[in-house]
Amino acid sequence: MATPFSRRFSAKRRRLLGGMTMVALLSTCGAISSLAAAPAEANTIRAVMHSGLRVLDPITTTAHITRDHGYMIWDTLLGMDDKFQPQPQMADWAVSDDGMTYTFTLRDGLTWHDGGQVTAKDVVASFKRWAARDGGGQMLMDHVASVEATDPATMTLTLSSPFAYVLELMAKPSSVPLFVMPERIASKSPDETLTVEDQIGSGPFKFVADEYDPGNRVVYEKFEDYVPRDEAASWTAGGKVVNVDRVEWINMSDAQTALNALNSGEIDFLENPSTDLLPVLQANPELTIDKINELGNQTIGRFNFLYPPFDNPEIRRAALLAMNQTDVLASLIGNPEFYTPCDSMYGCQTPLATDAGAPDSLATGGGTEAAKKMLADAGYDGTPIVMMQPTDAPTVSPQPVIAAQLLRQAGFTVDLQPMDWQTLVTRRASQQPPSEGGWNMFFTNWYIPEVWNPLVNPMLNGRGKDGGWFGWPDDAELESMRNEFAKATSDEDRKAIAERIQQHAFEQVTYLPLGEYSVPAAWNNDLSGILHSPVPVFWNITKSE
Amino acid sequence: MFSYCLRRTLAAVPVMVVVALFVFLLLRLSPGDPAAIIAGDMATPAQLDRIRETLGLNQPIYLQFFHWAGELLRGDFGTSLMSNLPVTQLMAQRLEPTVSLALLSIVLSVVVAVPMGVIAAWKHGSLIDNAVMSVSVLGFSVPVFVIGYLLIKVFAIDLGWLPVQGFKRISEAGFGPFIRHAILPALMLSTIYIALIARMTRASMLDVLGEDFVRTAHAKGASETRVLFKHALRNAGVPILEVIGTGFALMITGVVVTESVFNIPGLGRLTVDAILSRDYPVIQGLILVTSGVYVLINLAIDLSYALLDPRIRYQ
Numbered sequence: 122m123a124t125p126f127s128r129r130f131s132a133k134r135r136r137l138l139g140g141m142t143m144v145a146l147l148s149t150c151g152a153i154s155s156l157a158a159a160p161a162e163a164n165t166i167r168a169v170m171h172s173g174l175r176v177l178d179p180i181t182t183t184a185h186i187t188r189d190h191g192y193m194i195w196d197t198l199l200g201m202d203d204k205f206q207p208q209p210q211m212a213d214w215a216v217s218d219d220g221m222t223y224t225f226t227l228r229d230g231l232t233w234h235d236g237g238q239v240t241a242k243d244v245v246a247s248f249k250r251w252a253a254r255d256g257g258g259q260m261l262m263d264h265v266a267s268v269e270a271t272d273p274a275t276m277t278l279t280l281s282s283p284f285a286y287v288l289e290l291m292a293k294p295s296s297v298p299l300f301v302m303p304e305r306i307a308s309k310s311p312d313e314t315l316t317v318e319d320q321i322g323s324g325p326f327k328f329v330a331d332e333y334d335p336g337n338r339v340v341y342e343k344f345e346d347y348v349p350r351d352e353a354a355s356w357t358a359g360g361k362v363v364n365v366d367r368v369e370w371i372n373m374s375d376a377q378t379a380l381n382a383l384n385s386g387e388i389d390f391l392e393n394p395s396t397d398l399l400p401v402l403q404a405n406p407e408l409t410i411d412k413i414n415e416l417g418n419q420t421i422g423r424f425n426f427l428y429p430p431f432d433n434p435e436i437r438r439a440a441l442l443a444m445n446q447t448d449v450l451a452s453l454i455g456n457p458e459f460y461t462p463c464d465s466m467y468g469c470q471t472p473l474a475t476d477a478g479a480p481d482s483l484a485t486g487g488g489t490e491a492a493k494k495m496l497a498d499a500g501y502d503g504t505p506i507v508m509m510q511p512t513d514a515p516t517v518s519p520q521p522v523i524a525a526q527l528l529r530q531a532g533f534t535v536d537l538q539p540m541d542w543q544t545l546v547t548r549r550a551s552q553q554p555p556s557e558g559g560w561n562m563f564f565t566n567w568y569i570p571e572v573w574n575p576l577v578n579p580m581l582n583g584r585g586k587d588g589g590w591f592g593w594p595d596d597a598e599l600e601s602m603r604n605e606f607a608k609a610t611s612d613e614d615r616k617a618i619a620e621r622i623q624q625h626a627f628e629q630v631t632y633l634p635l636g637e638y639s640v641p642a643a644w645n646n647d648l649s650g651i652l653h654s655p656v657p658v659f660w661n662i663t664k665s666e
Numbered sequence: 667m668f669s670y671c672l673r674r675t676l677a678a679v680p681v682m683v684v685v686a687l688f689v690f691l692l693l694r695l696s697p698g699d700p701a702a703i704i705a706g707d708m709a710t711p712a713q714l715d716r717i718r719e720t721l722g723l724n725q726p727i728y729l730q731f732f733h734w735a736g737e738l739l740r741g742d743f744g745t746s747l748m749s750n751l752p753v754t755q756l757m758a759q760r761l762e763p764t765v766s767l768a769l770l771s772i773v774l775s776v777v778v779a780v781p782m783g784v785i786a787a788w789k790h791g792s793l794i795d796n797a798v799m800s801v802s803v804l805g806f807s808v809p810v811f812v813i814g815y816l817l818i819k820v821f822a823i824d825l826g827w828l829p830v831q832g833f834k835r836i837s838e839a840g841f842g843p844f845i846r847h848a849i850l851p852a853l854m855l856s857t858i859y860i861a862l863i864a865r866m867t868r869a870s871m872l873d874v875l876g877e878d879f880v881r882t883a884h885a886k887g888a889s890e891t892r893v894l895f896k897h898a899l900r901n902a903g904v905p906i907l908e909v910i911g912t913g914f915a916l917m918i919t920g921v922v923v924t925e926s927v928f929n930i931p932g933l934g935r936l937t938v939d940a941i942l943s944r945d946y947p948v949i950q951g952l953i954l955v956t957s958g959v960y961v962l963i964n965l966a967i968d969l970s971y972a973l974l975d976p977r978i979r980y981q
Contacts, residue, residue, distance in 0.1 A: 175748040175943060176704055181717070183706030256708055296708060312716040314704060316750040334759050335749035336939045337931040373831065374935065375926045381818060381830040382929070513942070540697070543944055547699035550714055565707060579708055588710060 164366040166648065166664055168390035169379045170657070173336035173372030178315040180254050183296040185568065185656075192357065192658055193341050193368070194234070195300035195322035198225060198244060199292035200358030203653070205472055205573075207292035208358035210350065211239065211301055211323070212276070214288065220610070223278040223287055224271075230348035233303055234327045241270035246307035248276070248291075248299065254311040255297040256590075257290040257577050260607065285610045286576055293577060294357045294655050295570040325349070325361040325660050326368060341368045341659075354652055354661045361660035364650070368659050383408065383643060389664065390644040392657055395515075396454055402643045410643045414655050416470055416569035417639030419463070420453060420517075422524055423580065423632050425561050426594045428554050430506065435499035437630035442495060443531035444524065445486030446636035452519040453638065460638040466578065466623050468569035469637060472612070473619040478627030484636075492531035505534045507555040509563040511542040520564040520635065549591045563591075569637070570655045574615075575603050575622045580632040594631055674968060678961040685957045689950050690734065694727050698944035700747045721747055734950065743954075744947035746940075753951040756936060763833050764932035766844070767924070768917035770852040775859040776910060782860070783867025783906075784894055787875060798864060805861025814854040814927040821850060831929035851928040855921060859913045866909045870902035877901070904971055911967035915960050 170189065176182045179191030200210035212225040231239035248268055252258035264284035271277045278287065291299050301307075306319045320328035326341035333339055349360035371388065373379040376395040382388045384405055392413075394402055402408055424431035424440070431437050450460040463469040464479035482488030506528065510521035525535040540548070545563060553559040572578040581603065582589045583596030602625065606618045626632070644651060650661045701717040702709065709717075718724045722733070737744055743753035786798035822830040828850055834843035874880065875898055883893045922934035933952065940948035 173939070175939070177749065182704050183708040254713070296706070310716075310720070312713070312720045314750055334931055335746065335751060335756065336936070371832075371929070373929045374938075375929065377815065378831050378927060378929050381823065382832075385822065385826075385830050387829060387831065541942070543699075543703055543942060544697040546702045547697055547944075550699070550702055550709075550711055552711070567707075587712070590708070590710070 164664060166365050166368045166390060166659060166662065167388040168368065168370050168659070169373050169382070169388050169392065170370050171393040173374075174339045174370065175335050176314060177317065177320060179300055180250050180297060180311050181314045185296070188295055188298065189657055190339065191298065191300045192324070192656060193326040194320060194324045194328045195302060196231070196324045196361075197292070197357060198248075198299050198301055199288060200356065201289075201292040201294050202355040202358040207288040208352075208355075210358060212244070220283060220285065221280045223280075225276045225278070227274040228350075231323050232346050233323050234321050234344060237303075238273075239301065239323050240273045240304075241276045242273075243304045243307065244276045244301055245270050246304040247301045248278075250302075250307045250309070250311050251297060251299045255290075255299075256579055256582065257286075257293065258297070258299075260576055260603075261287060261290050264607070283608045286574075286607050289574070290576065292357075293570060295568045298357070323347070325363045337372050339370045341370075342366065349660075356652070356654045357656065357658070361658075363660050364663040365659075383645070386645065389648055390642065390651075392642050393640060394643050396456055396459060396640055399456070399641070399643075407646050408643050409646055409648075410641050411651075412639050412641045413651065413653055413657055414568070414639060415653055416468060416573075416655050417461075417637045418566045418568055419468060419572055419637055420449065420520060420564065420566045420635045421580065421632050422520065422562060422564050422635060423592045424630070425555070425559065425592050427552060427586070428559065428561065430501055430504045431561055433499055434629055435495060436501055438628075439492045439495040439499060439501070439531060440528060440533070441627070441630045441633060442480055442482060442488035442492035443527045443533070444483060444488070444633055444635065445527055446483055446634075447485050448527065449520055449523045450636045450638060452523045453516070454640070459640055460636060463634065463637045466581070466626060466632075466634050467573050467575075467619065471569060471573040473574055473616060475616075475620045475623055477620040478624035480627070483634075486527075489527075489531050496532045501532070503534050505536040505555075506561040507559070508535055508537050509545045509548060509560050510537050510539050511545045512539045514542040516566055517542065517564055521562075524562075524564065524633075524635075552586060552593070564635075568655060575606050575619055581622060581626055583631075592632070594629070596629060596631070599625060599629070599631070670972070671965075671969065674965050678958075678965070681961060682954065682957060686735070686738070686950070686954055687731075689953045690731050691727075693944075693946050693949060694730070699723075700944045700946065703943050704748065734947070738954075743951035746945055746948050748943050748945050748948075753947050756948060757933065757951060757955060760931055760933045760936045762835050762837060763930050764918060764921055764925075764934065766836060767833075767848055767851055767855065767921060767930065767932065768914060770845075770848055771855040771859065771917055772910065772914045774852050775856040775863055775913065778856070779860040779863035780867050780899075780906070782864040784871055784899060786864065786868040787871030788890075788894060790872060790875075795868075798868070802861040802864050805857045805864075808857070810854055810857060811923050811927055813857050814850070814924065817850045817853055818927075833928070833930040833932075847928075851924050851930060854927070855917060855924045859917070862913065863906065863909055867899075867902070867906050870905050871898055874898045874902040907970055908967055911963050911970075915963040918956065918959050 170186055172186045174186050174190050176184055176187050179187045196211050198211050200208045202208050211231055212227050215224045227239060227241065233239060245268055252262045261284060264280050264282045266279045266281035268276065268278045301323065303321055306315065306321065317330050317333060320330060325344055325347045327344045329340040329342055343363045343366050349362045352359040354360050373382065376398060379391055380394060380398050380401060383391045399410065403410055424437055426432055446462040450462065454460040461469065462484035464476035464483055465474040467473040480488060508521050508525055511517050521537060525537045528535050548558065548560055549563050551559050555561050575581045579590040581599065583594050583599035585595030586593045602618060602622045606615060606622065609615045609618055647665045648662055650663050652658055652661050701714050701721060701723060705714055705717055722730065734744060745752055746756055782798050786795045789795050818830050821828045829847055832847055834847045836844040880893060880898055883897045921932055922938055925932045925934045937952050940952065
């Protein structure tokens with residue numbers, strides 16, 4: 122039965138209202154579509170990096186995103202090229218005949234973003250702050266008698282005892298590079314993080330403080346007064362020629378959102394696309410997919426040497442025999458195109474690469490039976506292994522699951538404890554017994570430049586509870602060989618010592634190297650000149666109109 | 667009325683004090699160490715100790731609390747441990763995206779859901795009623811991120827009408843760019859509230875439509891529109907208003923998924939980032955502010971009851 126309302130709302134009025142609604146809808150759609158995605162500005166690169174920038178001090182933190190930020194605004198005293206060789210960047214150098222004195226001379230035209238010349242005093246302060254924080258720098262300082270500004274453009278470093286790895290450490294690209302900061306900023310304690318106001322460098326880009334939104338967006342502008350070197354750019358060495366006006370790093374926590382944004386042209390560069398989404402990007406002819414960091418990453422497992430059962434080297438060896446890099450990598454990365462089993466603790470594409478000491482079973486498995494026997498011989502009493510598993514970090518989440526299963530197959534009892542990554546980071550610093558909030562085993566990943574020689578590789582530090590890295594092996598023999606390595610001057614000697622160190626590290630099972638992976642980046646074809654480098658850099662890139 | 671407002675406002679003070687105390691203690695008792703997060707993978711225990719000392723994290727918890735409470739009384743929420751920026755500045759940066767998105771979503775929800783609920787009640791048992799209820803069940807059942815990705819697929823990727831992500835502030839870019847970036851997130855966010863408000867409106871209207879005064883209004887010859895929207899809806903308004911108010915408060919604090927899917931730099935993402943990095947001052951500030959928002963919205967709802975229903979005023 123028709124109601125009074127429906128009778129009054131006549132067919133004519135309904136048609137009129139319907140028509141008006143359609144007109145309104147169409148005009149809204151029209152208005153919206155006319156505002157359709159504005160193309161990214163020609164001279165601005167919009168990039169989504171592997172995480173958001175939150176800490177602004179590349180000396181205090183070893184977070185890779187902060188290191189990458191450092192390369193944007195601060196220049197380095199030396200650079201490293203793709204032949205793994207230190208090269209002049211801000212300064213050239215000379216070494217005395219006895220190898221005990223290094224003289225660094227600043228090149229002309231180095232100015233700070235807020236005006237003023239870069240001087241040797243700035244370099245000295247920056248060197249001291251870096252050396253107080255960086256593991257390699259601390260080792261170098263054990264051999265340094267003095268470091269001083271001998272004139273406005275010259276820093277002189279005098280050694281107290283022979284140390285041949287000075288230039289390599291000062292030129293290393295990760296994880297704590299020797300960035301040069303103004304003296305007033307570099308004089309801060311390395312335990313006190315830099316502020317927004319401290320983001321003054323002499324590098325190729327300027328930090329735009331007004332547009333900084335921590336964890337979300339950071340903006341850089343070309344530093345017009347930067348004078349690049351004449352040599353061609355190679356890794357962090359050579360001319361840092363900036364061809365764009367502006368670079369914006371936008372953080373996108375959702376992998377699918379970042380992929381959509383790249384596909385639709387709203388961003389130009391995606392540093393770390395999820396491997397399972399790569400086929401979608403590869404299907405887009407307007408995108409380039411390529412590995413920038415060809416050296417890749419090493420994934421590792423680490424024991425706690427302080428408590429049973431891994432205070433027993435026999436049991437650590439049994440765990441090593443139980444491992445299978447291929448299983449771990451397949452679970453972590455999936456596509457074999459992007460991972461490689463590797464027996465070298467220094468990375469398989471580095472000058473020191475070696476398979477010395479690695480068991481045959483490490484790459485593809487097959488050592489389970491031998492591991493069982495070794496475990497029984499070692500008298501393993503079934504003490505549960507507290508293995509920490511981060512559940513919120515996809516790049517470190519699968520390794521513990523696979524390793525736990527491999528260890529169980531060999532006869533270990535594993536207590537796999539899920540937690541978030543930040544809890545793991547806190548708990549791994551605990552030297553308490555596993556039953557009292559400590560741990561037995563965890564996993565992490567390293568950029569290859571962070572492990573590529575015995576001095577920078579933190580897992581090869583044998584200084585124990587007070588000076589060592591988490592797990593704290595106390596290994597005087599290892600330390601002695603590292604010192605020997607630091608004094609070796611020829612490549613042959615270094616290689617031979619590195620082999621001995623690795624042999625020893627596998628015998629003691631200082632850690633479990635579980636293979637390498639390298640995930641490509643993706644970018645719009647409008648970008649050209651992207652450098653292959655262990656760290657992502659934004660000089661040399663051109664964006665077409 | 668004034669004393670009613672004053673009493674309700676004063677009652678919020680002990681609530682905020684308890685919230686502040688709980689938040690502070692819970693954070694200190696939960697695992698996590700900002701110093702370890704700042705220092706990164708290479709840090710040694712000695713370095714971690716030094717950073718903790720610099721940040722004041724080595725002090726006894728009660729001293730840390732008094733220090734923070736003292737700053738709060740001066741209106742200072744402290745400084746972020748990660749970025750070294752004032753917490754108020756961080757919250758101010760993220761406030762506009764969240765509030766504008768929540769406002770747009772709640773307007774969208776009310777404009778769509780209230781007529782839906784009224785019509786469903788008016789046509790009770792009809793095809794329209796069933797359709798409205800089906801849409802409502804769908805709105806409840808489908809996860810919001812699925813709706814978000816579907817909206818992106820259709821309107822941003824296939825049709826290319828709208829951007830796939832991002833946010834433009836009205837204060838900087840104007841209304842056009844704002845609406846272009848905010849309309850899909852608002853649709854995603856409002857789905858569940860449309861379902862909720864439509865159901866609540868329908869149920870309240872069904873209660874009221876059977877009342878004597880509605881029959882009287884019809885008998886007096888009032889139009890159907892007037893009966894439905896002036897007499898019935900106003901009397902059914904109190905529970906609807908409560909759902910809308912609570913929904914708005916939930917939107918302010920529960921937009922994390924929407925902000926992630928559409929990459930909107932709002933308070934939700936700031937909260938998640940702060941929790942993941944154990945940035946204590948930021949977490950504490952955010953929880954205090956969102957608690958304050960809840961208290962204020964509840965106060966506003968209570969006051970609006972009194973406006974809608976004079977009986978409440980006289981109690």
